[in-house]
Amino acid sequence: MYPAKFDYLAPESLEETLSILAERGDEVKILAGGQSLIPMMKLRFARPSTLLDINRLPGLDKIESSNGHVTVGALVRHNDVVRSDVISSENALMASAAPWVADPIVRNLGTVCGSVAHHDPEGDWASVMLALGAEVVATSKEGTEHFHPGADGERITGGSRVIPIDRFLVDMFTTSLHPSEIITEIRVPRYERGGGNYQKLERKIGDYATVGVAAHLELDDQDKISKAGLALTSVASSNLKVTEAEQMLVGESPGEELFAEAAKVARDACEPASDVRGSAEYKRHVVEVYTRRALAEASQIAQGGES
Amino acid sequence: MNITVNVNGTDHTADVEPRRLLVDFIRSTLKLTGTHIGCDTTSCGVCTVLLDGTPVKSCTVFAVQANGRSITTVEGLKQNGQLSPIQEAFKEHHGLQCGFCTPAMMLVGSALIEENPDPSDDDVRWAISGNLCRCTGYMNIVKSIQAAAAATREGASA
Numbered sequence: 386m387y388p389a390k391f392d393y394l395a396p397e398s399l400e401e402t403l404s405i406l407a408e409r410g411d412e413v414k415i416l417a418g419g420q421s422l423i424p425m426m427k428l429r430f431a432r433p434s435t436l437l438d439i440n441r442l443p444g445l446d447k448i449e450s451s452n453g454h455v456t457v458g459a460l461v462r463h464n465d466v467v468r469s470d471v472i473s474s475e476n477a478l479m480a481s482a483a484p485w486v487a488d489p490i491v492r493n494l495g496t497v498c499g500s501v502a503h504h505d506p507e508g509d510w511a512s513v514m515l516a517l518g519a520e521v522v523a524t525s526k527e528g529t530e531h532f533h534p535g536a537d538g539e540r541i542t543g544g545s546r547v548i549p550i551d552r553f554l555v556d557m558f559t560t561s562l563h564p565s566e567i568i569t570e571i572r573v574p575r576y577e578r579g580g581g582n583y584q585k586l587e588r589k590i591g592d593y594a595t596v597g598v599a600a601h602l603e604l605d606d607q608d609k610i611s612k613a614g615l616a617l618t619s620v621a622s623s624n625l626k627v628t629e630a631e632q633m634l635v636g637e638s639p640g641e642e643l644f645a646e647a648a649k650v651a652r653d654a655c656e657p658a659s660d661v662r663g664s665a666e667y668k669r670h671v672v673e674v675y676t677r678r679a680l681a682e683a684s685q686i687a688q689g690g691e692s
Numbered sequence: 693m694n695i696t697v698n699v700n701g702t703d704h705t706a707d708v709e710p711r712r713l714l715v716d717f718i719r720s721t722l723k724l725t726g727t728h729i730g731c732d733t734t735s736c737g738v739c740t741v742l743l744d745g746t747p748v749k750s751c752t753v754f755a756v757q758a759n760g761r762s763i764t765t766v767e768g769l770k771q772n773g774q775l776s777p778i779q780e781a782f783k784e785h786h787g788l789q790c791g792f793c794t795p796a797m798m799l800v801g802s803a804l805i806e807e808n809p810d811p812s813d814d815d816v817r818w819a820i821s822g823n824l825c826r827c828t829g830y831m832n833i834v835k836s837i838q839a840a841a842a843a844t845r846e847g848a849s850a
Contacts, residue, residue, distance in 0.1 A: 386732055393693060393710035393756050416757075423752045424734050436710065438757060488822030490737055490747045490800070590821040591735060 388426035395438040399445075399524070402567060403544075405437060407526040410564030413437045417459060420487065420495035421503045445569065450475055454572040459499075463492035476573060477686045478581025478601045478614075482513045485583060488591035498568045501550075504623070506557050507593035511624040513583060514550045516599040516614030519573045521553040522546070523566040545569065557622050576612070579603035580686025584675035585618070588662060594619040595662040596671040598651070600679035602639065604687045610634050615647065615676065620655035620668055627651045630676075639684040641677075648676035695759040699724070700768030708755045715739045717755035718765060726766035726795045730824070737823035740796035741765050747800050749822075766795030769802065777847065778802045778840040787836030789827035796823050801837035805844055811837070 396402045406413060414433035416422060417440070425431040439445070445460040448469045455475050457466070466472050466483040473480050486509050487495055500510040501521065528544030539546050546566070553560050562568065581601035585594050597618025605611040613634035617625040630650040637643050657668035696705045699722060706721050718727045718741065730738035732751050739750045742764035769776045778798045781787065788794040797820060804811055804819040811819070816834045825833060 387713070388711045391710060393754070395756070395759075419754075419757075420734060420752055423754070427732070436754075440757065488737070489819055490740055490749055490822035491734060491752075493746045494748055494753070 386427040388423070389429055389432045391426075391433055392435045393438065394435060395441050397441045397443075399442055399567075399569070402437065402439060402442060403524065403526040403565075405435075406565045406567060409435060410566075413564070415439055415499075415502075415567060417499040418462060418495035419499075420491045421499070421505065421508075439567070448472060450575065453575050455479075455575060457497050457571045457573070459496065459567065459569055461497050463487065463495050463497065463500075464489070466497060467492065475575060476517070476581065477579070477683070478513055478517060478583060478599060479573070481581065481682075482509055482583035482585075482599065485509065485585045485587070491591065498571055501553070501571060502560060502562060502568055504554055504558055504560050505593075506621060506623050507619045508624070509583065509585065509594060509597055509599075509618055511550075511554055512597055512599040512616040512618040514571060514573070515554070515616035515624055515626040516581065516601045517550075517573045518612075518614060519550045519571050521548045521550060521562075521568055522570045522572060523548060523562055524569045525563065525566040527565060547572070551626055554623060576603045578605075578687055579612070580683045580688075581614075582679040582682035582686070584679045584682075586671055586675065593662075596620055596657070596668050596675060598672065598675040598679045600676065600683045602634070602680065602683040602687050604639070608638060608688070610637055610639055615651060615680075617651060617655050617672060617676075619662075620657040620672055622656070625655060627654045629654065634680075639680075639687070641681070644677050644680040644684070647680060648673045651676040693756055693759075695756055697755070697758045697760075698762040700764060710754060710756050712755045713751055714741070714753040714755045714758055714763075715750035717758075718750060718763070721755075724765050724767050728792055728795060730792070735824070736793075737800075738793050738796050740799055740823065742799055742803060745803065745806070747803050747822075764799065766798060769798060776802070777843040778805070778837070781836040781840035781843060782833075785836040785839050786832045787829070788833075789825075789829045793823060793825045793827075797825070797833050797837075801833075801840060804837065805841045809841060809845055809848075811841055813838070 412434040416438045445458040447458045463486045524545040585597045599616045601614035603612035613631045615627045630647040652673040657665045659665045728738040730736035734752045741750045
């Protein structure tokens with residue numbers, strides 16, 4: 386299978402990349418790992434007239450911990466997350482999700498930022514980022530002038546917009562990224578006492594999730610839940626943040642009954658479709674069971690019981 | 693577009709369309725047909741080659757992306773005209789039946805051994821989980837990769 390013809394550009398600096406996007410962003414698709422984009426181009430679901438390969442840009446392949454955030458650069462591959470010491474010591478949810486993204490060979494090329502930008506509702510990272518309350522850093526040549534500072538919870542820093550993940554993800558395959566912008570990194574808030582877990586049901590390795598559940602919990606010094614994140618994969622038209630469940634968890638002491646209640650809320654909130662991976666009813670059931678498990682695991686890690 | 697790709701230690705320069713897939717560049721332009729095409733949809737892994745030492749599915753990479761980089765295909769496994777430990781192990785332990793997935797399995801196996809010289813049964817199964825063997829000959833593939841790891845360790849300590 387062959388994609389439609391396209392022009393290929395492989396700039397070697399971010400400056401050059403931003404100029405190209407400013408000039409002809411409308412006709413450009415950015416190629417990072419390409420593990421979703423190239424298959425879509427081969428099926429001709431995507432027909433960009435220009436492919437902008439960012440793999441030669443320096444400095445975007447780093448995972449770093451600083452200034453209250455863990456940052457994941459645009460060229461960080463799924464397997465970089467699997468192998469990262471920063472992630473294994475600082476973010477339990479990302480560490481638990483990374484090995485379940487696609488398959489080991491796809492993980493060598495596919496990127497975290499690319500997966501979020503693609504926003505397939507069956508993608509794992511968008512749920513993880515929703516549960517963590519991540520922010521997407523979108524950089525453009527126009528920088529601040531082009532946008533309204535402070536609108537819709539967006540913050541402006543330098544030539545970049547810092548977009549809260551729930552405002553970045555608009556709908557299936559749709560984000561609030563402007564054609565002149567590129568995601569340069571995703572920022573995940575650091576935490577003192579917290580834990581997280583990703584539960585994924587898949588028919589085989591490399592398949593999309595039948596159901597995925599991302600849970601993140603933080604505890605205060607009285608062992609009450611101070612922050613909760615819960616998001617679901619593959620069971621709605623978009624990755625689904627279960628705000629109602631998050632709210633009922635905050636301020637409470639972690640425990641089986643509480644998690645069972647939150648799991649019922651998640652079950653009721655999701656809108657799965659019946660398909661080859663299972664009936665809607667089955668998926669709802671799995672959402673409930675996996676939410677309970679993910680929260681219990683997250684809570685155990687938060688309380689210092691590494692699993 | 694003119695690209696130069698180092699394949700199995702030799703630089704190859706060619707004029708390719710940007711949409712030319714790496715697997716077709718390897719098979720049709722370079723005539724290295726040990727790299728196979730299976731599903732053509734990033735699922736089966738039989739087109740796996742090493743890009744700068746890392747396994748990638750060459751049906752999901754454009755040849756232009758490999759410009760200035762190094763590729764290893766199954767043809768590059770042989771060392772000084774002799775079978776490499778991974779090839780020897782697949783032969784000894786019956787690690788192949790029809791042979792279609794074998795080039796990819798050996799490349800993934802050799803990349804695993806490079807990273808983890810003593811992989812457990814689980815480590816091997818995890819590493820090859822992006823590669824399908826439709827003969828379902830997984831038991832002997834795992835055995836072969838572990839035997840190659842053992843042979844490589846012995847070779848290194850000898």
